[in-house]
Amino acid sequence: MAAAVVWRRGAAWLRSCRGKVLRRGGSPETPGVPRARGCAGSREVVPTCERYAVRRLPFGRLADGDVAFFERLLPGRVVTGEEEVKPFNVDWLKSVRGCSQLVLKPQTTAEVSQILRYCHERNLAVSPQGGNTGLVGGSVPVFDEIILSTALMNQIISFDKVSGILVCQAGCVLERLSEYLEEQGFIMPLDLGAKGSCHIGGNVATNAGGLRLLRYGSLRGTVLGLEVVLADGSALDCLTSLRKDNTGYDLKQLFIGSEGTLGVITAVSILCPQKPKAVNVAFLGCQSFAKVLETFTTCRAMLGEILSAYEFMDEKCMELVETHLKLSSPVAGSPFYVLIETSGSNSTHDEEKLNSFLEQAMASGLVTDGTVATDDKKIKVLWSLRERITEALTHEGYVYKYDISLPVGKLYDLVTDMRARLGQSAKNVVGYGHLGDGNLHLNITAESYSHSLLDAIEPFVYEWTARCSGSISAEHGLGFKKRQFIQYSKPREAVVLMQQFKAMLDPKGILNPYKTLPERSTC
Amino acid sequence: MAAAVVWRRGAAWLRSCRGKVLRRGGSPETPGVPRARGCAGSREVVPTCERYAVRRLPFGRLADGDVAFFERLLPGRVVTGEEEVKPFNVDWLKSVRGCSQLVLKPQTTAEVSQILRYCHERNLAVSPQGGNTGLVGGSVPVFDEIILSTALMNQIISFDKVSGILVCQAGCVLERLSEYLEEQGFIMPLDLGAKGSCHIGGNVATNAGGLRLLRYGSLRGTVLGLEVVLADGSALDCLTSLRKDNTGYDLKQLFIGSEGTLGVITAVSILCPQKPKAVNVAFLGCQSFAKVLETFTTCRAMLGEILSAYEFMDEKCMELVETHLKLSSPVAGSPFYVLIETSGSNSTHDEEKLNSFLEQAMASGLVTDGTVATDDKKIKVLWSLRERITEALTHEGYVYKYDISLPVGKLYDLVTDMRARLGQSAKNVVGYGHLGDGNLHLNITAESYSHSLLDAIEPFVYEWTARCSGSISAEHGLGFKKRQFIQYSKPREAVVLMQQFKAMLDPKGILNPYKTLPERSTC
Known part of the structure; x- marks a missing residue:
């Protein structure tokens, strides 16, 4: 098999793979734009405590003496000043914003220990932060929590x-x-x-x-x-x-x-697994979600142990990626697309398996159009169509993001129901995600944030999910935005037990407050 | 490839596969003897509390009223009487023995709830028991704990x-x-x-x-x-x-x-994974442990995603299996043996991969002798040589069992060192296990239990393991026998935290007391 093979039911051609794949920044679903490109340009983000009317808990307030202590502990690794701290206060989506005045950048575990021992004694709240790529407002402060960045712990x-x-x-x-x-x-x-x-x-x-x-x-x-x-x-x-x-x-x-x-x-x-000797990616068009599902069952059986990803996206996702990022898809004209990746130890065997599957999928009409890539560059181009959807969505305005686990057969019904429910009040309602894991990313876009649209979406989306015994957060976590909805996926006893663990390990509640667990009154 | 292929460096023949594979009872390393065959025949087991001088904790004592309560709750599913309860009081290895007077067999979660609510109120200790196949004395009581058997919860x-x-x-x-x-x-x-x-x-x-x-x-x-x-x-x-x-x-x-x-x-x-369409097993002889390791590295690279097991055993293990169980090995005369299993979705591909690996392993002298099985029956026969080692060991007398995680390169050094240390005071010192996981089963046999032999083995074996940053229990757990040695694998802070979790979830300590965690005074 050649390095890149293009085939489709009718005429075939890998139209274009021009989209330049950048590898900086980006959200967990997006390969990455430099952070400066961010999402919503220069729009000012409303502070979280204002938008969501949160009550500050009675933590200590930062004093000059505290900053002086940290500057002695971490010389040259303490960030103050509104502008300097701002990138750490705002999430990648520009959807939440804290008002911390201090970022600390320890290099060692001993330094982290000293920081927390001090904060614990002083009752100062702390917001730990990694790359700040979270999508649920978990990685930025809500009020004035001190930001503990792991940026320099990179050995x-x-x-x-x-x-x-x-x-x-x-x-x-x-x-x-x-x-x-x-x-x-x-x-x-x-x-x-x-x-x-x-x-x-x-x-x-x-x-x-x-x-x-x-x-x-x-x-x-x-x-x-x-x-x-x-x-x-x-x-x-x-x-x-x-x-x-x-x-x-x-x-x-x-x-x-x-x-x-x-x-x-x-x-x-x-x-860490060994690097596979052979990787192949197929990007296919399907005429219905039912065919997406049947294609999954077929490929799971025929590709077996070499199947390493089965992703799907709807045609609207593809349209947004093409419009906003100027990526061009080699496969077009289908309501759904799937990306199948194989990883194995023997390229000949893998290609034989993949070809048998593709022949069967085409012959039985599961798939109407597709392309296959075997070299690194073309594989990256195909992956970018899927990986950069989140980035494309941010160009639409405000994005309401949902990350749902569902029985795989019902995965797209939620998108359809939501689209019908919202009608013209949403700009776009799209669905994509990790179908092989039963994980749907449901995204709804509007020109700007609106309480009324949020009310139309929530708790409808959570109730729908709970009826199917799904999870309201498959992989993004609860962070700040979803914590009040935990009861849709966890029984009360479990939440109470989580709160007991929290109270045992962090009795003063200084670690990432306002996150993950609901306020005690709500459960 | 034929259903069973035999080859070796010199002349080749699958000598015998007569060992009948039974599938009842057995320990986690043993496929299975009917429980009645057990291990040490009619030998009477010394009560745990006597052999190990354990102090009974101040739990309530079983009263007639308690038994009456349980008989109402679980009609016909309450076991009393010394002889009837005895099989539940003694572990599979016949190495520990409790003195419970009561076995409860709930069928539903609601019944388990009612049992524990009652025991909690009455401060009665409970020993949960599944198939009672554990090897560290975790599944039987130490004193008079009520045995809560899951035997009837089988839906x-x-x-x-x-x-x-x-x-x-x-x-x-x-x-x-x-x-x-x-x-x-x-x-x-x-x-x-x-x-x-x-x-x-x-x-x-x-x-x-x-x-x-x-x-x-x-x-x-x-x-x-x-x-x-x-x-x-x-x-x-x-x-x-x-x-x-x-x-x-x-x-x-x-x-x-x-x-x-x-x-x-x-x-x-x-x-649950899909059933692999093709399974192959190779049973090979190696002339040194260094070759066992090199064979592992080679087969991991060449078999890749289809490698599903890499087990090893020393020649003494093989001798015991042949002597006590009358199993006959198709491969002989090597100081070490490995069992390699592949599982995949395409038998032609899998056999090609396996053959390439075997050719390479033979050509480079890693392996000197071997056999391959592709049909179910012969695969089971080969597996039984490895799986029934534990059973064979029980025929030797008393078995001191150690289940150690180590860096794979050092795995067999512990066996060699122990053999040298114990000399004639042990009947046998053998090593086998899941090499692919870095997991050694070190077993030492003697005619009967002896304090002095135990003192020669412990804490030496734990200190040796700790020096290599290994784990003193890879998969068997700590149960009763290993709990006092947790500090060889876990720091004090971790043990204290575990004790806090235990105190939070089970403040009266009624659940499986004397197990897993050390007494508080020891840490």
Whole structure:
């Protein structure tokens, strides 16, 4: 098979792959724009506490003496001044905004310990921040929380080529780790659009899913060890590098996905798969969502162990990517598109499997149009059509983002129902996501934020999800924006237990307040 | 390739596959003898509290009124009488023995709730028990704890063929679940020797590893949801069936591997892989452990995504299996043996990969002798050589069992060092295990239990492991026998935190006391 093969039911041609793929910044669904390009240009973001009428909790207030302490502790690594702090106060989506006056950039776990011990004593609230690529307002302060940035904790501690185990500081950028590993013949077990900015510590703190989960499983299986600093400044060293360790409770699991509310992750030990010798990507057009589903079942059976991604997007997503980012799709004219990736150890075998599947999919009419790429450059171009949807959406104005787990058969019904419900009041209602994981990204755009549109969407979207026993946050976490809706996916007893864990580990509640768990009164 | 191919460097022949593979009972490393065959015949087991001089904690004592209450609650499902209760008081290895007078067999979560609510109020201690196949004394009482058996909680609740998600009660026997799934074209993501007896709830409670971990990862990734009854009888429903759900802390993780000390698992939701279309097993002889390691590196690179197990055993293991179980190995005369399994979706591709690897391994002298099986029956025969080692060991007398995680390069050094240390005072010192996971099963046999031999082994084995940053329990858990050694694998702060979790979730300490965590005074 040639490096890039194009085929379709009728006439075939890989029309264009001009879209330049940038690899900086970006959201977890977007490969990445330099952060300066951001999303909504120069629009001023309404402070979170105003838009959402949040009540500040009775934490201490920053005094000159505090800043002086931190400047002694972290010489040259303390950021003050409204303009300098601003990029840390606003999320990537420009949808939430805190009013912190202080950013701290420790380099070591000992420094993180000292910072938290001091804040704990002084009752100062802290907002831990990695690459600030979160989509639920979890990574920026709500009020004046001190921002603890892991930006300078970016050292690789060790990598073992026999076991494939990487140990590194929390502030390592995912893409830097990927590049480092690829030179050694390995890859990271996770990949996501934000790779150019996001930190591995933030990935673990949010239990990021991303594009490789279908193949390599969740971080709960691949993260082998963590080092964490607790709210009172004590360090917890669970940074083991063992595939198996059943000595007592697995404490690290509590910190995975706790969004910085139970401790600050300072280092990570993670099991990395070997770099596949062959990667292929097929980008296909389907005439209905039912065919998208049937194509999935067929390819899962025929591609088996080499299937590494099954993503889908609707035609509106494609239109937005073409309009706003000037990307051009080699496949057109279908209401749905799927991106299938294979990764394996033998290119001949993989291509045989892929070709058999494609022949069957075409012959049975599951797929009407498609292209296949086997070389790196063309693969990246195809992936960018899927990965840059989030970025394209930000050009539309304000984006209401939902990240839902559902039984795969019902995945697109929510988009259809929402579109019908909102009618002309929304600019666009689009659906895409990780179909292989049952994960829908439902996005609704409007020229600007509006309370009434939000009321039309919520709690409808959560009620719909709860009726299907779905999750209202598949991979983005709850952060600030979704925390009051946890009860749609978790029973009351579970929320109460979570609050008990929080109270035990962070009795003063200084770690990332207003995030993840609802206020006690609401549950 | 024919159904079974035999080859070796010199003359080749699959000598014999007579060993009848039974599938009942057995330990996590043993496929299975009927429980009655057990291990140490009619030898009377010394009560745990005598052998180890344990102090009984001040729990309530069982009164007639308590038994009457349970008989009303569970008519016909209450076991009393010394002889009737005895099999539940003694572990499979016949190494520990409790003196419970009562076994309860609930069928529903509501019944488990009522039992625990009552016991909590009355301050009666409870020892949850699944298939009682544990190897660290975690599944039987130490004193008179009430035994809560999941034996009658054996219903499959649902199975979704699209997603591969199975939901079932905790008392389902692993092998029954495997058989059920295979009919639907799926398999369980875990497999272990004790499959004929062990319960899925017990597997999850001990975070069982087993033979498929290399391919399908740990239960921390594949278990999607749990239903748990807490010490006070309240039920916690986290029985979701979603691949991705980031709504709050992942509470279920705390119960996975907590060995029944934090709650009683009543139901499990688990992601099951599709049944591979092709399975091959190679059984090979290597002339040194260095060659075992090099063979692993080579096969991982050449078999890639189809490698599903890489097990090893030393020649002494083979000798014991042949002597005690009359199994006959098709490969002989090597100091080490490896069992390699491949599982894939295309038999032609898989056999091509396996053959290339075998040719390379033979040509480069990594392997001197071997056989390959592709049909089910012969595959089982080869697997039995590895799986039945534990059973063979029990015929030797008393077995000191160690389940260690180590950097793979050092795995066998511990066996060699121990053999040199013990000299003639041990009957046998053998090593085998899941090399692909860095997991060594070190076993030392003697005619009978002896304090002095134990003193020669411990803490030496734990200190040796700690020096290599290994784990003193890779997959068996800590149970009763290893709990005082947790500090060799976990820092003090972690143990203190575990004790806080225990105190929060089970303030009276009634759930599986004397297990997993050390007494507070020791840390």
